[in-house]
Amino acid sequence: MNILITGGAGFIGSHLCDELLGQGHTLVAVDNLVLGREENIAHLFSHSGFTFCKGDILDAAFFEALFVDNRFDVVFHLAANSDIQKGGNDPMVDYELTFRTTFNVLQCMRKYGVAQLVFASTSAIYGETTDLLWENYGPLRPVSNYGAAKLASEAYITAFAASYGIRAWITRFPNVVGERFTHGVIYDFIRKLKNNPHELTVLGNGEQIKPYMYVKDLVRGIMYVWENSHEPVNVYNLGVDSRTKVKDIARMVIEELGLQAHIVYTGGDRGWVGDVPEFKYDLSKIHLLGWQAQHTSDEAVSLAIKKAIEYSK
Numbered sequence: 001m002n003i004l005i006t007g008g009a010g011f012i013g014s015h016l017c018d019e020l021l022g023q024g025h026t027l028v029a030v031d032n033l034v035l036g037r038e039e040n041i042a043h044l045f046s047h048s049g050f051t052f053c054k055g056d057i058l059d060a061a062f063f064e065a066l067f068v069d070n071r072f073d074v075v076f077h078l079a080a081n082s083d084i085q086k087g088g089n090d091p092m093v094d095y096e097l098t099f100r101t102t103f104n105v106l107q108c109m110r111k112y113g114v115a116q117l118v119f120a121s122t123s124a125i126y127g128e129t130t131d132l133l134w135e136n137y138g139p140l141r142p143v144s145n146y147g148a149a150k151l152a153s154e155a156y157i158t159a160f161a162a163s164y165g166i167r168a169w170i171t172r173f174p175n176v177v178g179e180r181f182t183h184g185v186i187y188d189f190i191r192k193l194k195n196n197p198h199e200l201t202v203l204g205n206g207e208q209i210k211p212y213m214y215v216k217d218l219v220r221g222i223m224y225v226w227e228n229s230h231e232p233v234n235v236y237n238l239g240v241d242s243r244t245k246v247k248d249i250a251r252m253v254i255e256e257l258g259l260q261a262h263i264v265y266t267g268g269d270r271g272w273v274g275d276v277p278e279f280k281y282d283l284s285k286i287h288l289l290g291w292q293a294q295h296t297s298d299e300a301v302s303l304a305i306k307k308a309i310e311y312s313k
């Protein structure tokens, strides 16, 4: 298939490019590199099925020209603001990068007759609750601008699906970890410890507990959902049953770097405005479809730490 992937130079997007090319698809990856990095996809530049277009989805002329020049069968839309703290400090960030990018993608799909959309959604749409989160859980009350912009994106996707016949696969990710990080807790801890190997400041009390998923598991899960679910709109939680505490991640990063760093907690049950102390997915829908992640949360964290250190050398 001829595929457009937005956010293709980002952390998850670059792994998805590897997977899609490996399966014989032809790709145009678009990214403005606001968070993504060319080095994440540099190994693909010589691949005949791969084209990288540096530019902004919010630049209507640039973005529309991609649809004029190519006949896409499907769009994988991953571009967004992935820095939730930044989005908390400035509400325009998620409105623009997380919501308006989705709207522009949908408008171009409608105008140029692209029939399939695979969307990167998130656990953040569920808001703050200790309930088991299943796909029809509601009412949904996000507590971050990021979660709100993703939920608004989902709403427009289902409306465009109903109104204009676009088929959609909405995959809701947990915390994703692995090599080519552009952000996130492990990335943050490694960066801080490189600056100061004696002390690690952890945001919150370290008791935050969440499922962490290895990026290659996630990418296989996205592909599985796309290939095996056939409703007009297919909504799936992607994740792992187990969870890992932030204080354990801090300990694992320090150990893997061979340091004796002292951990300082800033206190409180969450790291930043819009963070949630915990969440837990109900994964029965994806399991019933026939797919499970290969790595537990602890295994994903441990592997991601090793890979991230190796990659950053």
Ligand SMILES: NC(=O)c1ccc[n+]([C@@H]2O[C@H](COP(=O)([O-])OP(=O)(O)OC[C@H]3O[C@@H](n4cnc5c(N)ncnc54)[C@H](O)[C@@H]3O)[C@@H](O)[C@H]2O)c1
Residues within 6 Å of the ligand: 006, 007, 008, 009, 010, 011, 012, 013, 030, 031, 032, 033, 034, 035, 036, 037, 055, 056, 057, 058, 077, 078, 079, 080, 081, 082, 083, 097, 101, 120, 121, 122, 123, 172, 173, 174, 175, 176, 177, 181, 182, 183, 184
């Ligand atoms: N990493 C996670 O834990 C996680 C969890 C849940 C959902 N998600 C979602 O998965 C997707 C990928 O996340 P990621 O972790 O790879 O983040 P990322 O920041 O590495 O990737 C997003 C990419 O989008 C690009 N981008 C942003 N705005 C753009 C614009 N206007 N035009 C063109 N490109 C633009 C960025 O440069 C970046 O490369 C995002 O939609 C994110 O919200 C990620």
